[in-house]
């Protein structure tokens with residue numbers, strides 16, 4: 001999983017579903033159990049994106065999700081917090097444009113770890129690649145209510161453009177559903193990351209099943 005996912009997408013390579021777990025969507029639920037179930041259904045990457053918990057709570061939950069991912073065979077990425085990623089032995093960290101620079105995260109994480117960077121434009125994508133990002137989280141592709149300070153939607157054309165020159169996988173994010181995921185992948189994305197299409201659904205696991213089925217090649 002790890003090795004394949006880090007390579008540039010090629011025709012015939014199975015796309016990645018990156019399920020994001022965090023509050024408020026998953027509040028009151030056991031994140032480790034959610035991760036386990038999602039992985040059993042076919043998710044390859046779990047990202048813990050937690051804006052409400054304090055550092056200790058994050059490490060506590062992060063350790064449990066990390067164990068789930070390790071036992072069931074998924075990559076585990078921590079959003080924003082390289083310190084938490086190191087503390088829980090995560091596979092990687094995902095950084096926004098105003099988080100610590102990728103080079104700093106790389107040094108903190110140590111060799112072999114994944115550093116992903118959020119980008120929303122071609123310029124940001126080029127800069128993230130130059131800074132050594134292992135993958136790009138590109139978006140929002142479509143309108144989303146899940147991120148307050150999200151950039152304007154970049155659209156499929158930006159996915160196409162960035163995917164055309166990026167030497168690292170492009171994971172599309174923002175407003176992605178089982179209905180529109182195919183066109184996002186067709187535009188060159190190596191995978192999609194989702195929050196609300198799963199967690200805001202009355203039946204999250206049925207949505208998961210639809211994503212997985214749609215992404216099977």
Ligand code: TZP
Nearest residue numbers: 140144146174175194195196
């Ligand atoms: N970064 C860009 S859009 C977004 C993030 C974290 C939110 C994506 O959530 P959703 O609900 O899948 O649109």
Ligand code: MG
Nearest residue numbers: 080095096099
């Ligand atoms: Mg961030």
